[in-house]
Amino acid sequence: MKRRGIAFKLILFIMTGITLIFSLIFGYNYLYSRRILLKNVEDNARNLALATTNRIETILRSMEVATTNLSTFLQQSAYDDKQRLLGLIRSFVECNPEIYGSTIAFEPYAYDQNSLYFSPYFYKSEGETKFTYIGGEGYHYFYWTWYQLPKELNRPVWNEPYYDEGAGNIIMSTFSVPLYKIFSGEKEFLGVLTADISLEWLQEIVSSIKIFESGYGFLISRNGTVVTHPFKDLIMHETIFSVAEAREDAHLREIGREMIRGESGFVPFTSIVTEHKCWMAYCPVPSTGWSLAVIYPQDELMADVVNMNRTIFLLFLVGLFLLLGVIVFNARSITKPLRMLARATRVISTGNLDAEFPQIKSKDEVGNLSESFVYMQNSLKRYIQDLTETTAAKERIESELKIAREIQMSIIPKIFPPFPDRPEFDIFACIEPAKEVGGDLYDFFFIDDDHICFMIGDVSGKGVPASLFMAVTKTLFKANTGEGIRPDEILVRLNNELSRDNDSCMFVTIFCGILNTKTGEVLYSSAGHNPPLFLCRDKEAEYLGTPGGIAVGALEGLSFKTERLVLHPGECLFMYTDGVTEAANLRDELFSEKKLRDDLSPLRDRPIKDIVSSLMEKIEDFSQGAPQADDITVMILKYFGGA
Amino acid sequence: MRERTRSSVALVGTVILIFFLLIILGGGQSPLKKISFMPQWFPQAEFAGYYVALDKGIYKKYGIDLTIMPGGAERSSVDYVASKKADFGGTWLSTAIQKRAQGLKIVNIAQVIQRSALMFIVKKSSGIETPQDMNGKKVGLWRGDFQLQPQAFFKKYNLKVKVIPQPFSTDYIDLFLMDALDVATAMWYNEYHLIINSGLNPDELNTFFFHDYGLNFPENGIYVLEETYRKDPELCCAFVRATMEGWEYCFEHHEEALDIVIKYMKELYIPASRVHQRWMLERMIDIIQPLDRSVPLGTLLPEDYERVAQTLKESRLIKEVPSYEEFYKKCQR
Known part of the structure; x- marks a missing residue:
């Protein structure tokens, strides 16, 4: 995966977060403002529709009242006076500017027993009131709807609007009132009083509805016929349902059905004029059953909201870019010193501790980090300086220790065979020093011609003090030997001298003996040292019973015992320090005294040098590479018999 | 010289004469015969075949210079034919049989409509589901020929109804919509659709097609006085063939046919x-095309003739059934 920088992550997370939050707010704001707007529009549209229908209704009602008043008047007076009847109709037409024409159409033979038709008709034409009789072979008026409807429904009724060619192609609607003759309480249908009312005013009212740029109003009759509409082709030619059929718009048909049922509503609608989405409010004209609709174009209505949202969106984009700049700037102020620190650290890590750290002035975490880096650089420098010095000191000490070791080893006899001119016996010793300077020692020397003294010891502790103590012990041991001095006496003297002023409380275990080379007699004594092994022919090796005793050097005034042993020719005495038996392997198992005895037994006839080297190999095999903890020292004395 | 001059003059005269003759003959080869036709009603898709044939020059192709005289509620096309104000008239088969039985010598030269489109419509809300349910109801009937099937229907189901004269103006559907009528008479291709387009849904209506009740009276046919036919049967049949070609054109070109019809309607401010x-137009195509496709367009089938004539006789609207052969002059091969 590609490693992305802090700046990238910051930008990604912050920008994503901000965009998400903004989208939520933006969406909510849009929906909410849209809802408020829509609510206002709905109220506005319903009010407009209602106000307009009220205006229409008022005019229609006045026509109704005028007509029904006339019919009431006619029913209460006699119709017989023909001139008076005609005069009434004439003045009715002349006094009402909206009334284009009026007639009283009588039932067949109802007015005049000799006349099938009687229907005097006054109408306006070219500024004059004209008169004619309607009805005849070409016009059976009592079959027409304007006549049939009030007759069958027994109530005044508005007829569907129609184009009147005679009046100059204006839209008219006829209001028909049934007339009755009250005949001894029985109502007898007599005919119909009509008022043909021009609807030009209606068209003016509706066409004056202008909503934004493309909003409009239209009116349909109770059968859905389009009475007014900005599209003149629709007027009287189409119904809202035929328009719906032409547009294959089932929704419009449903709206139309609600409209002609006299319902009010506010619905989404696709403008017939612009084909744009709109809202439409509609409400009925109660007296006629017509329905008026006002159309609010959605895009124009929403223009403000859309503009506002566009502005908000642009502001957001600008803000987002500014924010981007700020984040980039800030991220840089963090990452630039970090990058510089990283570079400097890499230089330092190559060992150049004097590399220049960038100067960072800021007081924030990066500043702290930078200060810490400078502090670390200085600490490292100091530490390395110290380390260099310490290492130098340590090396000096080590070299000194090495020299000390060499000196220590040099005081131990190392030339074998040491006494090539003495065939009575042979002696071989070996010291395998541990890493540190140890405190093992051995020595052998003639006291007189026939007596050789030998010793092996192990100083407590390690290091330079032990080696010094060992050197002291060796010197003092030798100094305390002499003709006729028994081994126990040597140890007593040595103990007293070592114990005196021994503030360091160091001590040393020692096994020592004196061999009479003529007789093979060995006098020996032990100061807390491991018992040596006695190797004789034809027998397994066995541990020598030692007189015991406590290590010398710790406590003044101790006494020791001397034991006696006679070596026959070919017999050996094997001495060692605890470095042999306590040699450990990786499983922390010790070499052990038993294993030492078992390993030595088969070697007893071999030359003493081979015995030592074989044993050393066995110890090395046993330890399996575990580091040697202590000096390993062995000494073997073989007696060949006196000359 | 003189002779030569005389012969030259004669030659020139002959050339001029031939020239003029050529002009006359070339201009109007066999000159178009002027005839007039009056359908029952104003221009509408019901008569699309005539208007399309006129507009597309099909009549001219058949040597006819046709004038279509708009009909209407107050003008009977049969009367116009009888009084020779129109050469040809469109009317219903039942009307024509009655007129023939009454002694008016008219002949059918084409039965354009094969199936009756006349129907009763009721609102489902009126509760009328069967013909019997119409008993005592207010039924709107057109005057004249339109009453034949309804009256036979009433007789068939023994119904007593209150007949309301139904105006010919299409605004009569207002009577039905306003419940001034319980049952309206309607043409399937006209008023039924007007009612649907006044906001009533088809599922809110119950319909009774007369052809479903054994009263299939094929409607529009073309009629001419027998003497006119005798005088020039070729012309009569040319008119029929041109008309049927006009209809066939309508079958193939609905929208163009509508354009033409609407053009004529607008000329009359309809x-x-x-x-x-x-x-x-689509309904007309449905009822003009014979169910048996081997029957040519415009054929009057003897069984249809018999059914209508017998019903008229049973209704005592005619005394004797005029013979099919006298009544129908087949033009279509």
Whole structure:
């Protein structure tokens, strides 16, 4: 995966977060403002529709009242006076500017027993009131709807609007009132009083509805016929349902059905004029059953909201870019010193501790980090300086220790065979020093011609003090030997001298003996040292019973015992320090005294040098590479018999 | 010289004479015969075949210079034919049989409509589901020929109804919509669709097609006085063939046919709704095409003739059934 920088992550997370939050707010704001707007529009549209229908209704009602008043008047007076009847109709037409024409159409033979038709008709034409009789072979008026409807429904009724060619192609609607003759309480249908009312005013009212740029109003009759509409082709030619059929718009048909049922509503609608989405409010004209609709174009209505949202969106984009700049700037102020620190650290890590750290002035975490880096650089420098010095000191000490070791080893006899001119016996010793300077020692020397003294010891502790103590012990041991001095006496003297002023409380275990080379007699004594092994022919090796005793050097005034042993020719005495038996392997198992005895037994006839080297190999095999903890020292004395 | 001059003059005269003759003959080869036709009603898709044939020059192709005289409620096309104000007239088969039985010597030269489109419509809300349910109801009937099937229907189901004269103006559907009528008489291709387009849904209506009740009276046919036919049967049949070619053109070109019909409607300031005219044209095509496709367009089938004539006789509207052969002059091969 590609490693992305802090700046990238910051930008990604912050920008994503901000965009998400903004989208939520933006969406909510849009929906909410849209809802408020829509609510206002709905109220506005319903009010407009209602106000307009009220205006229409008022005019229609006045026509109704005028007509029904006339019919009431006619029913209460006699119709017989023909001139008076005609005069009434004439003045009715002349006094009402909206009334284009009026007639009283009588039932067949109802007015005049000799006349099938009687229907005097006054109408306006070219500024004059004209008169004619309607009805005849070409016009059976009592079959027409304007006549049939009030007759069958027994109530005044508005007829569907129609184009009147005679009046100059204006839209008219006829209001028909049934007339009755009250005949001894029985109502007898007599005919119909009509008022043909021009609807030009209606068209003016509706066409004056202008909503934004493309909003409009239209009116349909109770059968859905389009009475007014900005599209003149629709007027009287189409119904809202035929328009719906032409547009294959089932929704419009449903709206139309609600409209002609006299319902009010506010619905989404696709403008017939612009084909744009709109809202439409509609409400009925109660007296006629017509329905008026006002159309609010959605895009124009929403223009403000859309503009506002566009502005908000642009502001957001600008803000987002500014924010981007700020984040980039800030991220840089963090990452630039970090990058510089990283570079400097890499230089330092190559060992150049004097590399220049960038100067960072800021007081924030990066500043702290930078200060810490400078502090670390200085600490490292100091530490390395110290380390260099310490290492130098340590090396000096080590070299000194090495020299000390060499000196220590040099005081131990190392030339074998040491006494090539003495065939009575042979002696071989070996010291395998541990890493540190140890405190093992051995020595052998003639006291007189026939007596050789030998010793092996192990100083407590390690290091330079032990080696010094060992050197002291060796010197003092030798100094305390002499003709006729028994081994126990040597140890007593040595103990007293070592114990005196021994503030360091160091001590040393020692096994020592004196061999009479003529007789093979060995006098020996032990100061807390491991018992040596006695190797004789034809027998397994066995541990020598030692007189015991406590290590010398710790406590003044101790006494020791001397034991006696006679070596026959070919017999050996094997001495060692605890470095042999306590040699450990990786499983922390010790070499052990038993294993030492078992390993030595088969070697007893071999030359003493081979015995030592074989044993050393066995110890090395046993330890399996575990580091040697202590000096390993062995000494073997073989007696060949006196000359 | 003189002779030569005389012969030259004669030659020139002959050339001029031939020239003029050529002009006359070339201009109007066999000159178009002027005839007139009056359908029952104003221009609408019901008569699309005539108007399309006229507009597309099909009549001219058949040597006819046709004038279509608009009909209407107050003008009977049969009367116009009888009084020779029109050469040809469109009317219903039942009307024509009655007129023939009454002694008016008219002949059918084409039965354009094969199936009756006359129907009763009721609102489901009126509760009328069967013919019997119409008993005592207010039934709107057109005057004249339109009453034949309804009256036979009433007789068949023994119904007593209150007949309301139904105006010919299409606004009569207002009577039905306003419940001044319980049952309206309607043409399937016209008023039924007007009612649908006044906001009533088909599922809110119950319909009774007369052809479903054994009263299939094929309607529009072309009629001419027998003497006119005798005088020039070729002309009569040319008119029929041109008309049928006009209809066939309508079958193939609905929208163009509508354009033509609406053009003629607008000339007479007749409200024209294209969707309504489309409905009408499509229904006309349904009822003009014979069910048996081997029957040529415009054929009057003897069984249809018998059914209508017998019903008229049973209704005592005619005394004797005129013979099919006298009544129908087959033009279509």
